[in-house]
Amino acid sequence: MDRVLYTAMSGAKQTMDQQAVVSNNLANASTTGFRAQMSAMRAVPVEGEGMPTRVSVAASTPVADMSSGPMNATGRALDVAIQDDGWLAVQSDDGGEAYTRRGDLQVDADGLLTSGGRPVIGENGPIVIPLGADVSIGEDGTISALEEGQPPDAIANVGRLKLVDPEDQSLERGDDGLFRPLPDDEGNINALPQNEDVRIATGTLEGSNVSPIETMVAMIDSARRYDMQMKGIETADENAQRANNLLSISG
Secondary structure: OOHHHHHHHHHHHHHHHHHHHHHHHHHOOOOOOOOOEEOOEEEEEOOOOOOOOOEEEEEOOOEEOOOOOOEEEOOOOOEEEEOOOOEEEEEOOOOOEEEEOOOEEEEOOOOEEEEOOEEEEEOOEEOEOOOOOEEEEOOOOEEEEEOOOOOHHHOEEEEEEOEEOOOOOOEEEOOOOOEEEOOOOOOOOOOOOOOOOOOEEEOEEEOOOOOHHHHHHHHHHHHHHHHHHHHHHHHHHHHHHHHHHHHHHHO
């Protein structure tokens, strides 16, 4: 196969993958605490039989933009914005621990405190709130509840949000949109410890760090690059056909 086809074909495939990343970012431009996904590509030689001039394109390890999103005051008692580099611990679908910046907390029909539909983890597991209680959350994540009909001095501590700071550890996004530490040398993913220094702002939500304008520009750029690569494939095919015609005439 002509090396032009290798370059254009692999480039077109990776451009389609990048377009999917950009589309997902744009779809989450208004999602609370969302971290934009960043994609990068690199040239790699083609392994196996073939000429050494054949070069393919491969995606580098996907990373997320960890910069903070805008802080928006809501005044809602269950809205929290994690400060600086902190993360909120939640229970993933497989029962493990994962981390998010999404702070629009809800209480479900069973009194379970959730973030994005997933149980929020406290110091002793998932946090349960008395139904109908007036809830307040301190800047250190301490949750207090005053049950309906009780006097003001009957306020009780019902738990504390598990707030972590990965510090030097890198987090990677899973297919479920939640973040987890990288596996250790044995392939295990260990839960992060509670960090006493992480603070939250109540009555505030952190918005997505996706810039809709920049993302739209990136989407247009990806579409143009895909068109260029497809034209390269068409040109290489036309050149091959002309070469075959010349060979058939000379024969």
